[in-house]
Amino acid sequence: MTDKAKEAYSALMARSKEMFVIGSAGGILHWDMETKMPPAAQAMRGEQLSALELIVHKKLTDPENDALLMICEGDIDPFDQIERRNLHLLRKSYDESSKIPDKLVTETALHQSKCNMVWKKAKAAKDFGMFRDDLGKMIELRKQAADILMDVKGTRTPYDALLDQFEPNMTAERIDEVFKEMREGLIKLMDKVLSSDTKPDLSVLERKVPVDVQRRVSSDAMAFIGYDTTSPEAGGRLDETEHPFTTGSFDDVRITTHYYEDRFFSSLFSVMHEGGHALYDQGIPREWMYQPVGTPCSYGIHESQSRFVENIVGRSPEFLNYALPRFRKFSPRSFKGLKNKDIIAAANAVNPSKIRVEADEVTYALHVIVRFEIEKDIFAGKVSVDELPQLWNQKYSDYLGVKIENDAEGVLQDTHWSGGAFGYFPSYALGNIYSGMFLDKMQKDVPQWRKGVRGGDFAPVLQWLRTNVHSKGDLYDPADLIKAVTGKEITVAPFLKYLERKMSKIYGF
Numbered sequence: 001m002t003d004k005a006k007e008a009y010s011a012l013m014a015r016s017k018e019m020f021v022i023g024s025a026g027g028i029l030h031w032d033m034e035t036k037m038p039p040a041a042q043a044m045r046g047e048q049l050s051a052l053e054l055i056v057h058k059k060l061t062d063p064e065n066d067a068l069l070m071i072c073e074g075d076i077d078p079f080d081q082i083e084r085r086n087l088h089l090l091r092k093s094y095d096e097s098s099k100i101p102d103k104l105v106t107e108t109a110l111h112q113s114k115c116n117m118v119w120k121k122a123k124a125a126k127d128f129g130m131f132r133d134d135l136g137k138m139i140e141l142r143k144q145a146a147d148i149l150m151d152v153k154g155t156r157t158p159y160d161a162l163l164d165q166f167e168p169n170m171t172a173e174r175i176d177e178v179f180k181e182m183r184e185g186l187i188k189l190m191d192k193v194l195s196s197d198t199k200p201d202l203s204v205l206e207r208k209v210p211v212d213v214q215r216r217v218s219s220d221a222m223a224f225i226g227y228d229t230t231s232p233e234a235g236g237r238l239d240e241t242e243h244p245f246t247t248g249s250f251d252d253v254r255i256t257t258h259y260y261e262d263r264f265f266s267s268l269f270s271v272m273h274e275g276g277h278a279l280y281d282q283g284i285p286r287e288w289m290y291q292p293v294g295t296p297c298s299y300g301i302h303e304s305q306s307r308f309v310e311n312i313v314g315r316s317p318e319f320l321n322y323a324l325p326r327f328r329k330f331s332p333r334s335f336k337g338l339k340n341k342d343i344i345a346a347a348n349a350v351n352p353s354k355i356r357v358e359a360d361e362v363t364y365a366l367h368v369i370v371r372f373e374i375e376k377d378i379f380a381g382k383v384s385v386d387e388l389p390q391l392w393n394q395k396y397s398d399y400l401g402v403k404i405e406n407d408a409e410g411v412l413q414d415t416h417w418s419g420g421a422f423g424y425f426p427s428y429a430l431g432n433i434y435s436g437m438f439l440d441k442m443q444k445d446v447p448q449w450r451k452g453v454r455g456g457d458f459a460p461v462l463q464w465l466r467t468n469v470h471s472k473g474d475l476y477d478p479a480d481l482i483k484a485v486t487g488k489e490i491t492v493a494p495f496l497k498y499l500e501r502k503m504s505k506i507y508g509f
C-alpha cells in the first residue's frame, strides 16, 4: 500500500479512537444518571450529555473524514479484510450522519423529549388521543430521515433504511418471511400448550424471597456465567434500576437489575439476560479496541446473546436443577415445600398476556411481530395514526387471543415509538431466531454442554459463544455472521424445535 493510503488510514483510526473515547465517557454519564445521580443534577447532566454529543457529531461529520476515506478507497487493494471492514463502517457512518441536515437532527432531538413526556402522561391517562398528534409528528420526522437514508444506504424502502440502523442490511421483506413462519409456528405451539391438561402452578413465582437473598442469588448467577464483579481484575459491576440495562465495552461493562420481594425470578433472569449482553461486550477482541470493527454486530445479535444466557441456559432444567439447591441454602423458607420440577415448570410457563415485557418465551415474539407489522404499514403509508389502537387490539386478539381493554395496556405500552425508534422492535425477535440457530450449531460442536451446566460448568458454553460470536465483533453484517457460524441462511426452524422440545417435556405432549 502506498504511504499516503497508510497514513490516511492511521489518521482515520486515530479519529475513530477519539470518537469512541468521548462516546464512552457519555455512556458513563448516562449510567450515572440512571443509577447514582441526585435529582437536582438533571438539568446540568442534560447540558453535559448534549455537549459531548455535539463534539462527537462534529467529529463524525468532519469533511476531512471524507477526504481521508477517499484516499484509502482509491488505493484499496493492499488493505486486509479487517482494515476494509473498518473503512466500510466509517464510510457508512460518515455518509449517513453528514447527509441528514442539522435542522432535522435538532428538531428530532427536541421532539423526542417532548414526545416522551406526552407519552408518559397519555399512558397514565390510558388515552391514545392525548398522544396522537405528537406521535404523528414523530412519524413525519422519521419519514424525512428515512427518505434521505434510503438514498444513502441504497435500500428499497424508507422502512428498510430504518431497520438498517439496528440490523444492517436486513430488509422488511426478509423479516416478513421469517416472522410469518415464526408466527404460525408459535401460535401452533401456544395452542398445544394451552390445550394440555398440565397447568403449572404460577403462584410459585410469587413466593416471597427477601431482597438480601436475591442479591446473593444474583452474585451466584454472575459467578456461574463468569461475569466478574468482585476480583481485583473485575471489569463489571451490578447496580439497581427500575428497568435493567447493560452499558459499556471491553474493561468496563456494567449491568443493572431490580428486586421485588414477590418476583424472585424477575431479578434472577434480568441478571442472566443483562449478563449475556455484558459477556458479549467484554468478549470483543482487544486488538480491535477503538476501531469500528471492535463493536457488536447488531442489535439482533446482541439480543441473541442475552436470550441465550437468560432463556436457553437460565431457564433450562439443567441450570435450575443445579442452582435451586444452592438458592434453597440461602433461604430455606422461601422455597419450602416446593419441588424443583414445579419451579422449573413455573419458570417456563406459557401464559399469553397483553404486555410484551412480561411475556414468556413462546409468546414473546408474537408481541414483536404485532409491532413489526404495524411499523411496516405506517412507513408504507397503509395505515393512519388514528387507526393504530384498533389495529393493535385486533392483532392481539388474532395472534395472542387476548382482549385489550385500554390504550395503556395496548398501543401505549412501550416507550420506543415516543423516541422515534422505529425499526428497533424486530431485533428482539431476530435475537430469538439467531439464538436458536446458535444453539443448533453449539449442540453439534459441544454435545455435552447440558451435562456441564447441570454440574455448574458454564465455561464450554461461554467458550463457544466467545469463539463463534463475540470474537467476530463487527466484522460481518448479521446475516453474514449467521452464515459464517452456522453455514445457513436465517431460519426460524431451530428456535421452534428448541421450544417444542422444552415445552413438550413440561406440558406432556
Ligand code: ZN
Pocket (backbone or CB within 6 Å): 273, 277, 303, 306
Ligand atoms: Zn436485551
